[in-house]
Amino acid sequence: MRDVDTPSRTASKLSKDLGKVSSPLDEDDGRPEDASGQEAENPAEAEESVLYYAPEPPNASDGPFYPPPPRAARGSDASSRRDRSASPPASFWASLKRQQARLPNPIEDDDDLDDLVTEPEVLEDPEPVIISSHEVHCTCSSRHLMLASQHFQTILTGNYNEALTLRSKGHVTISVSEDFDTMVILLNIIHGASRKVPRQVTLDTLRKLATLVSSLGMLDSVEFFSDTWIDNLQREGFPKAYDKTVLPLLFVFWVFNRPDEFKNMTRITQRECNETLDEDARDVPIAHNIIDAIKRDREFAIETAITIIHALITRYMDGQTICDGALDDELRYACDAMVLGSLMKSSRKIGVWPKPEAPFNGRKFKDLAKAIRSIRILDVCNKTSSRKWNSHGPGNNCHGLEDSVEASMKSIEASLEGLELESYAKKR
Numbered sequence: 001m002r003d004v005d006t007p008s009r010t011a012s013k014l015s016k017d018l019g020k021v022s023s024p025l026d027e028d029d030g031r032p033e034d035a036s037g038q039e040a041e042n043p044a045e046a047e048e049s050v051l052y053y054a055p056e057p058p059n060a061s062d063g064p065f066y067p068p069p070p071r072a073a074r075g076s077d078a079s080s081r082r083d084r085s086a087s088p089p090a091s092f093w094a095s096l097k098r099q100q101a102r103l104p105n106p107i108e109d110d111d112d113l114d115d116l117v118t119e120p121e122v123l124e125d126p127e128p129v130i131i132s133s134h135e136v137h138c139t140c141s142s143r144h145l146m147l148a149s150q151h152f153q154t155i156l157t158g159n160y161n162e163a164l165t166l167r168s169k170g171h172v173t174i175s176v177s178e179d180f181d182t183m184v185i186l187l188n189i190i191h192g193a194s195r196k197v198p199r200q201v202t203l204d205t206l207r208k209l210a211t212l213v214s215s216l217g218m219l220d221s222v223e224f225f226s227d228t229w230i231d232n233l234q235r236e237g238f239p240k241a242y243d244k245t246v247l248p249l250l251f252v253f254w255v256f257n258r259p260d261e262f263k264n265m266t267r268i269t270q271r272e273c274n275e276t277l278d279e280d281a282r283d284v285p286i287a288h289n290i291i292d293a294i295k296r297d298r299e300f301a302i303e304t305a306i307t308i309i310h311a312l313i314t315r316y317m318d319g320q321t322i323c324d325g326a327l328d329d330e331l332r333y334a335c336d337a338m339v340l341g342s343l344m345k346s347s348r349k350i351g352v353w354p355k356p357e358a359p360f361n362g363r364k365f366k367d368l369a370k371a372i373r374s375i376r377i378l379d380v381c382n383k384t385s386s387r388k389w390n391s392h393g394p395g396n397n398c399h400g401l402e403d404s405v406e407a408s409m410k411s412i413e414a415s416l417e418g419l420e421l422e423s424y425a426k427k428r
Contacts, residue, residue, distance in 0.1 A: 136180055137173075138187060142166060148190040150217030182208040189222055197225055200232045207248045210255040211285060214426065219257065226256040238264070242272035247284045254290070259421035266290070267418030270297045271366045275359045290424050299358050301365045301412050305372055306352045308408045312401065313347065316340035323399065325381040335380035339399065346375040365416065369409050377401050 145152035155162045156172075165172040176183055182205065188196040201209070206229055213222055230252070238261070239245050246265055253262035273280070273294065281291055316322060316336055323335035347353035350371040356363075377398045 138184075140187060141191065142172075144190050148218050148221040151215065178212055179208050181205075182212055185209065186212055186216070186218070186222065189225060190218075199225075199228050201229050203233065203245060203248055203252075206230075206233065206252055207284070210252045214255045214285070219255070223256070230256065230258060230261070239268070242268050244280075247281050247286065250290075251284050251286050254286070254421065254424070254426065257421070257425070262421045263418035265418075266294060267416060269294050270301070270416045270418065271413075272364050273298060274364055275361050287424065287426070290419065293419055293424070295359075297416060298365060299360065301416055302360045302363055302368055303358060304412050305365070305368055305409065306355055308405065309343070309347050309352055309372060309375070310355055312405075313340065313343050313353070316343065323379070323381060325399070331380055339377060339379050339401070342376055342378040346377070350375070365412075369413065372405060373409060375405070 142152075142156055146156050147153075154160070155174075156166055157163050162172050162174060185197060186209070188194070209222075209226075209229070213219055213226070219226075238249065246268055250262065250265040250269065252258075253265060269277070275295075277291060277295055277298075316339055321329070321332050321336060322339075323332040326332040326335055344353055350368075351363075352368075352372075379398050382398060
């Protein structure tokens with residue numbers, strides 16, 4: 001009987017035949033070898049779109065060499081899975097060579113690297129460049145100016161040149177050298193353009209406004225706005241110690257008639273300024289009688305404080321027995337000697353013995369009062385058990401000297417409570 005192939009048997013036989021034919025390709029990854037033992041490149045595969053990861057630039061110290069060596073023959077010891085992986089096409093290596101030609105030469109010497117790495121250039125503060133400003137002309141109403149300012153009232157009436165020109169020609173040009181922006185603010189106030197007037201200004205602008213108001217005599221015209229400017233500035237806080245803002249604020253309060261604030265600024269200045277007050281007030285047009293009064297009060301307070309300490313030292317140096325807490329004369333003498341020695345040593349330490357001369361350079365009353373309060377006064381009575389009470393109270397009061405010094409310092413501080421504005425009010 002003759003065998004007949006059924007469709008199922010035919011499919012099974014065909015799969016076996018295909019398995020026999022494809023097994024060599026599976027072992028060799030489908031790449032036939034040429035006669036030299038190397039695999040032949042397939043041109044069709046080079047044209048496929050394959051993503052390659054570019055290595056380091058050619059000839060790098062730690063990079064591969066290009067082009068790579070040929071892959072080892074299949075079955076040899078040097079062969080591996082990576083050797084038989086797909087390689088970039090020849091155009092890839094040509095592109096890398098062109099890139100290498102465009103790269104700068106690598107730096108091989110450290111000296112060359114030092115030449116390239118330079119210190120960053122430190123930019124100095126640019127010098128101010130003064131640009132010649134052009135003239136600005138403002139058309140103003142002479143009647144408004146005369147009503148608002150005592151200065152314009154004076155020069156636009158009478159026999160002044162400006163007044164004669166105004167009466168003859170009907171107009172006159174007045175040169176003003178003050179800050180333009182500040183002058184515009186005042187002109188807007190004079191002419192009733194209140195919407196153009198700022199409600200908040202800086203301390204520097206407020207100082208310039210006070211200078212103009214003082215020279216032009218127009219406090220009554222700007223008093224409403226000045227109160228607004230000062231109140232808004234006060235929200236930021238006025239200084240509690242002497243700094244560069246105290247004198248400008250003192251001048252502002254003097255011009256705009258603020259007695260409480262003026263007294264507070266002069267009090268701070270009296271207690272915390274030194275002998276350089278004239279230099280500090282060089283750029284602030286404060287009246288000379290105010291500066292002189294502050295300097296006079298400062299020097300008087302310092303001299304009085306030093307005199308109190310010297311009076312105590314002189315009292316114990318006279319030879320009379322002052323101690324009344326010891327039981328015998330020897331202990332009282334020793335107690336007075338210890339008080340005198342501690343007074344002289346502490347006074348020399350803070351620089352008030354020997355007595356310095358006015359104007360007491362480098363000294364501030366506030367610092368001096370703090371140093372005097374820290375003087376250590378020692379006695380014998382406080383170191384022995386024989387003294388419990390004396391005419392000044394408990395034994396730890398050292399004959400009442402600490403209380404006496406403290407009372408004197410408070411009395412001097414009470415005299416430095418600032419100047420009264422009404423005594424230095426500007427004639428308006």
